[in-house]
Amino acid sequence: MTEYFQDRSEIFESERILKESYTPNDLPEREEQLKRLGLEVLSPVLNDAPPHNAFLYGKPGQGKTAAARFLLEELQEEVDERSGINLTTIFQTCKGHHSSYQVACDLVEQLTGDNPNGHPKRKVFARLYDALQEIGGIVVIVLDEVDNIGNKDMILYELPRARDNSHIEDMDVSVIGISNDMTFYEELDPRAKDSLCEVEIHFPPYDADQLRSILNRRSEKAFVDSAVTQEAIALAAALAAQDLGSARQAIRYLYKAGEFAALNDEPQVCEEHVRKAEDHVEQMNIAQSIRDLTIQDQLALLALTSLATGNETPAPTPEVYSRYTDITSHVDTNSIAMRRVRSHLHDLDMIGVVSGAKRSGGSRGGPKYYWELNTDLDTTVNVLTEENRFNDVLSLIDRP
DNA sequence: TCTCCACAGGAAATTGGGGGTT
DNA sequence: AACCCCCAATTTCCTGTGGAGA
Secondary structure, rough: OOOOOOOOOOOOOOOOOOOOOOOOOHHHHHHHHHHHHHHHHHHHHHHOOOOOOOEEEOOOOHHHHHHHHHHHHHHHHHHHHOOOOOEEEEEOOOOOOOOHHHHHHHHHHHHHHOOOOOOHHEEEEEEHHHHHHHHHHHEEEEEOOOHOOOOOOHHHHHHHOOOOOOOOOOOOEEEEEEEEEEHHHOOOHHHHHHHHOOOOEEOOOOOOHHHHOOOHHHHHEEEOOOOOOOOHHHHHHHHHHOOOHHHHHHHHEEEEEEHHHOOOOOOOOOHHHHHHHHHHHHHHHHHHHHOOOOHHHHHHHHHHHHHHOOOOEEEEHHHHHHHHHHHHHOOOOOOOOHHHHHHHHHHHHHOOOOEEEEEEEOOOOEEEEEEEOOOOOOHHHHHHHOOOOHOOOOHHOOOO
């Protein structure tokens, strides 16, 4: 083997198991939710009746999608053993979609092969219903990350009511919505809530003990025997529990820790590796969320970063704005109004990259916001300067 | 105490672009 | 080519807030 590659088999038995795409086939920590989903929602199918509509919610990495996938597969197997029931399940992630229109287009594409984007809304839905009619029987549509499409949206009550509104005949459509966002449910249109949320199942964050047993189960398959210390697993579980209580996060820590151990040619993953992994993963998360920002968001962040390097934060909005206009005059972009920059700053606050504090009473009274970076300055600078045209802006302005 | 000013932020209108049809 | 639909970002317009200074 050349020096370019490394044999990681000392540490990893099967890395695949640690990847995001891996769906576990048992979820003992979600026994309660699985039971409810099975008994209260899906059971009618075995009697050739449509399942109830359901809404699964909880923070990311709580096994919502895994639970839905797992149980629908089980259900399909059950159904296959009996004759006379025609069940189809459709998984559709709403990630990156901001409206039911796009989701409907994607569904049509998934079912028929071509995307009706551009056609009037009514036509798109008509084609969706046609496609569903074509399938017939019982169709379960799982809309993952529905919170993406906004809560005033019609698809959420259109689909569950398709039959009532005579869009389809002699068949049934049920919808299982999955949401990461707790507030989404509360703000949902009452009509949508009514039809979609016949059964609501909450997925509370895992605690450290649960995360530890999840990690144990995963690492038994993924790592070579005794390549991971119990202390390392306990630490990864504890760190993730403190933060988001997300299994995805905990697994990411452990995977990265394993990679660090492998890189250093160490035979065992220990606490030290987990700590390094946590730090690394967090930096990567921040970096990625900055990369995903729009140009104007990045420019607003750049303005604040520039103020931060000169120790001028927290800074009130007008100061950030004036730094912003300084920057845009050096960079090949158009500058936008303060009103807009203000809302960009709020957006950045929502993501957690900056934080704004409202204080009343500046020199002139009235409410006033003071902004500061909420992330590591070096990481922020590094990521922002990845963008070529931002490259020397910071030094041009006031880099010490 | 009253008025004014600088900022906050909601709402509506505008812009521009990507997809399409006829 | 002229036109339609949908969407996101932005601008424009406007009202609300509350201490400073008259």
